Amino acid sequence: MIVQIAGNVNYPITLDPTVWIFDDRKITLEEAFGTVDKENTEEDELQKASMRWDREIYQQKIDPPVNRSISRFEKEKILKETYLMDLKPFIKTSEPANDSKGVTLETTQGNKEISIEDMRQALALFSVEGRPLKEDGPIHLYWEDGSNKNEPIKGVTKILFN
Numbered sequence: 184m185i186v187q188i189a190g191n192v193n194y195p196i197t198l199d200p201t202v203w204i205f206d207d208r209k210i211t212l213e214e215a216f217g218t219v220d221k222e223n224t225e226e227d228e229l230q231k232a233s234m235r236w237d238r239e240i241y242q243q244k245i246d247p248p249v250n251r252s253i254s255r256f257e258k259e260k261i262l263k264e265t266y267l268m269d270l271k272p273f274i275k276t277s278e279p280a281n282d283s284k285g286v287t288l289e290t291t292q293g294n295k296e297i298s299i300e301d302m303r304q305a306l307a308l309f310s311v312e313g314r315p316l317k318e319d320g321p322i323h324l325y326w327e328d329g330s331n332k333n334e335p336i337k338g339v340t341k342i343l344f345n
Contacts, residue, residue: 184321186307190287190343193278200309200321203268204261207231212265215306216329262313267306267325274303283344291319291338301326302342308335 189195203209211217279299286302288295308323309316316322323335 184315184317186321186340186342188273188277188342188344190345191280191283192344193280194276196273196277198273200268200307201315203309204266204313206268207235208272209266209268209310210306212267212308215267215325215327216332264310265308265312266310267308269327270305270307271303277344279344285345287343287345288324288336288339289341289343290336291340295336297336299344304328307339 184199184201186198186200187195188198283299286297286299288297304327306325306327308325309321319337322339323337324339325331325335
């Protein structure tokens with residue numbers, strides 16, 4: 184259930200999509216491709232940032248620090264939603280070489296060649312209704328513009344920069 188970013192990169196990294204369910208950067212399928220009201224989304228993001236700030240201040244006052252768990256509402260929401268993760272931060276961290284010409288995706292159905300531009304706009308589906316993708320996972324790749332929404336690249340196990 185891991186995905187490697189390797190090849191012509193300065194820092195090969197290994198991703199574990201199963202822990203992204205707790206990552207604040209995840210987005211729902213509706214947020215990525217639906218008609219979610221941007222104003223409400225911005226308010227939600229502001230509220231999440233406020234909650235993170237409050238949690239940090241609260242933890243600084245406690246000695247020793249205590250990890251607060253997610254609320255019951257958040258837990259129920261996590262188990263019902265389908266989530267994607269933007270891969271830009273991970274690609275940036277791996278630092279692909281300037282002379283990279285393309286990307287090879289190793290999947291459970293064989294290799295697929297894509298452009299670096301496509302890889303830079305990739306969103307990784309890692310959870311459907313709160314469950315990791317076991318049968319055709321660990322991730323499916325979608326493009327930000329939704330052009331492959333009906334036919335994502337499934338079963339991606341390795342991202343190789345050429």
